[in-house]
Each structure stands twice: as C-alpha cells, then as structure tokens.
Amino acid sequence: MGKADKDSIAPSAPRSGVSRRSFLKGAGAAGLAASQIGLPALEAEQTRPDEAASLGPDPVPVRFHVNGQPYVVRCEPRVTLADALRDQLGLSGTKVICDRGACGGCTVLLDNEAVVSCMVLAVAAQGKHIQTVEGLAQGDQLDPLQDAFIAHDALQCGYCTPGMLMSCKALLAHNPTPSRSEIKTAISGNICRCGTYPHVFAAVLAASGQPDEG
Ligand code: FES
Numbered sequence: 001m002g003k004a005d006k007d008s009i010a011p012s013a014p015r016s017g018v019s020r021r022s023f024l025k026g027a028g029a030a031g032l033a034a035s036q037i038g039l040p041a042l043e044a045e046q047t048r049p050d051e052a053a054s055l056g057p058d059p060v061p062v063r064f065h066v067n068g069q070p071y072v073v074r075c076e077p078r079v080t081l082a083d084a085l086r087d088q089l090g091l092s093g094t095k096v097i098c099d100r101g102a103c104g105g106c107t108v109l110l111d112n113e114a115v116v117s118c119m120v121l122a123v124a125a126q127g128k129h130i131q132t133v134e135g136l137a138q139g140d141q142l143d144p145l146q147d148a149f150i151a152h153d154a155l156q157c158g159y160c161t162p163g164m165l166m167s168c169k170a171l172l173a174h175n176p177t178p179s180r181s182e183i184k185t186a187i188s189g190n191i192c193r194c195g196t197y198p199h200v201f202a203a204v205l206a207a208s209g210q211p212d213e214g
C-alpha cells in the first residue's frame with residue numbers, strides 16, 4: 001500500500017482544449033448554479049456536528065474498501081475515484097478513456113452498483129465498498145464471467161473490457177438470468193469501438209446459463 005501512504009499525489013495532466021478563460025467562465029457558471037440549487041443541502045452538510053465544515057483544498061484522508069481490502073488514501077477533494085484507484089492504489093485495470101462519463105471504460109461497483117468512477121469524487125466513496133476488475137478473479141481462478149468473455153471472444157483490443165465486465169457483473173448480481181434486451185440496456189453506457197457487442201451478449205447469456213438464440 002506504499003503509494004496510498006503518500007501525503008500528496010502528482011497533479012493530473014492538463015485537460016486539452018480548455019483555456020484559462022473558458023475554465024473560469026465555466027467555474028463561475030457552475031458556482032452560480034450551485035448557489036441557486038444546492039445551498040440548502042450544502043448548509044446542511046456543513047452544519048453536521050460530526051463532520052468538518054469543509055474539505056480541502058489540501059489532501060484529506062479517505063477510507064474505503066477496495067476488493068475486500070481496507071485502504072486509507074490521502075487525496076485532494078477534487079480527485080476522482082478513478083484517479084485515486086489508478087494513481088494511488090495502482091489499480092490500472094480501471095480505464096480512464098473519456099474522463100467525462102460518456103464511455104463506461106472506468107466502470108466499477110460502488111456498494112454493488114455500477115458507477116462511472118471518473119464522475120465520482122474519491123471523497124464521496126468514503127466508507128464504501130468498491131470492486132474493480134482486479135477483484136473479479138480469485139487468485140488464478142477467473143470469474144465465470146471472465147471465462148465466458150474469453151470463450152465467446154467478447155474482446156478485441158480489450159480497452160473497454162474492464163468497464164464492460166463490471167457493468168455485466170452488476171447486472172448479473174441484480175438479475176441472474178437477464179434477457180438479451182436487459183443485457184443491451186445494462187451495457188448501453190459502455191462504448192466498444194471494436195464492436196464486440198454480439199459477443200458480449202453471448203458471453204453474458206452463457207455466464208448466466210442461458211442459451212444464445214440470437
Ligand atoms: S472514462 Fe469514465 S466514462 Fe469514460
């Protein structure tokens with residue numbers, strides 16, 4: 001857990017195409033919107049007697065369980081869960097592709113619900129249980145869903161695969177025998193540029209013990 005013990009993390013790479021002027025305009029608009037719609041919630045949050053009034057901007061400790069193991073990381077409140085998992089815990093199976101909630105590559109399970117971790121702040125995962133693609137296999141024993149992905153050739157370049165697996169894992173946890181239509185809905189947020197969708201449907205049907213009738 002060496003990396004997680006660091007008091008600070010390397011700053012994120014600058015986002016391309018965002019000028020200082022456009023960033024400040026966006027931040028101002030966001031601040032105005034927050035002041036209009038979020039103030040009561042914010043005040044309630046800040047007046048909780050058992051919590052600090054505000055967090056950051058310096059790193060703060062965040063405690064959560066990842067793949068069954070307890071961790072404490074220190075990160076600035078602006079850091080996403082995806083970046084904390086990758087940069088502080090070294091769990092690079094979670095892919096950050098679009099970094100804006102549009103591709104599903106960073107999907108993990110947060111208290112058994114699929115979330116895009118690039119849109120979740122690490123501090124928001126305080127006290128929660130997270131499962132990443134690294135947590136699917138038990139030692140050398142792959143999860144049956146991973147076996148089915150291999151057997152049905154449900155990956156090509158593999159870049160979308162961790163997020164795809166976690167969305168399918170969440171689906172099967174809630175619905176052990178999903179229909180093809182339900183599988184489509186479950187992975188509708190996962191973009192596969194290689195077009196492996198029919199193979200993913202076949203893999204999930206096989207992993208759930210159902211025939212693939214096309
Ligand atoms: S990297 Fe998170 S949704 Fe694309």
Ligand code: FES
Nearest residue numbers: 156160192193194
């Ligand atoms: S297997 Fe290449 S993006 Fe899905």
